[in-house]
Amino acid sequence: MRTIRSLAVSAALAAILAAFGCAAPVVPIRHALPAAVPLPSDLVGLDAGSFRVKAGPAGDYGARLSQALAERLAKTPLSPGAATGPRARVGGDVVIEVGDAAGHRSIRRRDAKTGQFEPVRAPSLVRTVTARVSFVVTRAGADEPLVTVEVERTYSSLADPRVRGAAGLDRADDPRRVPSPDTVIGELLDECAEAFGGMVRPLTVEAEVPMRPTGQADGAAGLRAAEKGDFALALRHFRAATAAAPKDVGLLLNRAVASEAAGDLPDALEHYQAVVKATKGKDAVAAEAALRVKRVMLHLKPPPR
Secondary structure: OOOHHHHHHHHHHHHHHHOOOOOOOEEEEEEEOOOOOOOOOOEEEEEEEEEEEEEEOOOOOHHHHHHHHHHHHHHOOOOHHHHHHEEEEEEEEEEEEEEEEEEEEEEEOOOOOOOOEEEEEEEEEEEEEEEEEEEEEEEEEOOOEEEEEEEEEEEEEHHHHHHOOOOOOOOOOOOOOOOOHHHHHHHHHHHHHHHHHHOOOEEEEEEEEEEEOOOHHHHHHHHHHOOOOOOHHHHHHHHHHHHOOOOOOHHHHHHHHHHHHHOHHHHHHHHHHHHHOOOOOOOOHHHHHHHHHHHHHHHHHHOOO
16 A cells, blocks of 8 residues: 555656656767777778788688678768768788697596496697787778777687586586687687777767656756756756755756766766765666766777877
């Protein structure tokens, strides 16, 4: 009965707040972040060129990397919707290293007849693979590279969950379960292509963050401004509101949301974290938002000179 009664009270309160224009909007958040590896702004796209395997086992790995890169560049063009304009080509060098530590070691295996565990000598294999790719971006018709990006990915069969089996109980060095070098190399080259694609394209971080209803005067004015998309005005109201009620978690969150939407990321992070601290980490909206803002600020931070 208490639950039903409290739900009814909450619904009535929400209706009253909505009637007085205090209903809390859901604020769309969008951060447009620059690419980690900046390219000339006039380029509309990149094309996958040829890759030379300078060291490694025999195979068509240069062609496989080119194909993997072409697929990723096609999915995420530099300038979506731009049909014409200058383009650049991406080629480079590949170095592949495969290391196998093979032998035998003693394990205990259950004898089906006696039911006892007996020591036996079993084959052992630990495979490590490293793929290093130099992605060289060159403008069409030019020889001087615009940028060179080094990407390295590594593999160890000891850390491969496939080797352990579905239940995670199989031997980590069982040769029968270790993927072939060709399989691993293909996966690492895919990862290199994915990493390069992520470095050269701008990043968009989007979220929808619900504000909290309030009957406080400045807070209600802030909600109305946020509803209209005027986040600078909303932030001014929420600053006044939190100054008057510094321990009101709802107002603190609303100020953080308005700050983030208005582009004041330090203020947004400070007040998201204040909500997290006040609720002992139980406010999932504030915790997720604080992590998002922190990551965006790190991405925007200029590299050290």
